[in-house]
Structures are given as structure tokens and as C-alpha cells.
Amino acid sequence: MNNFLYLVPIALGLGLVGLVAFMWALRSGQYDDLDGAAERILFDDDRPLPEQRGTPTQHHAGQ
Numbered sequence: 001m002n003n004f005l006y007l008v009p010i011a012l013g014l015g016l017v018g019l020v021a022f023m024w025a026l027r028s029g030q031y032d033d034l035d036g037a038a039e040r041i042l043f044d045d046d047r048p049l050p051e052q053r054g055t056p057t058q059h060h061a062g063q
Contacts, residue, residue, distance in 0.1 A: 025031065
């Protein structure tokens with residue numbers, strides 16, 4: 001029974017910390033654009049890598 005006197009306030013404190021962290025994330029805009037990253041991966045914005053000297057760009061059969 002004595003352990004409950006320590007565990008209940010610790011559990012309530014941890015719950016309060018989690019709630020505060022969640023509210024901070026909401027206010028700072030962490031959940032504003034949920035689909036943006038999922039859609040951004042579909043667009044090909046990458047530039048081609050520059051060609052390096054000494055490396056073949058095409059593989060020819062028979063050479």
C-alpha cells in the first residue's frame with residue numbers, strides 16, 4: 001500500500017508531461033501537414049549525378 005503513495009503521483013506526473021508534450025506539438029504545427037511527406041516522395045526532384053572521370057557510363061556487350 002505504501003508503494004501506491006509513490007507510484008500514483010509519478011504516473012500522474014508522467015501523464016501530465018506527455019499531455020504537455022502533445023499540446024506543444026499541436027501548437028508548433030507538427031501535425032499540420034500529414035500527407036505532405038507521403039506525397040513528396042513521389043515527385044522526382046533529384047538532379048542527375050555528375051559523371052566521374054574514369055568510370056564507364058554504358059556497359060557494352062562483348063567488350
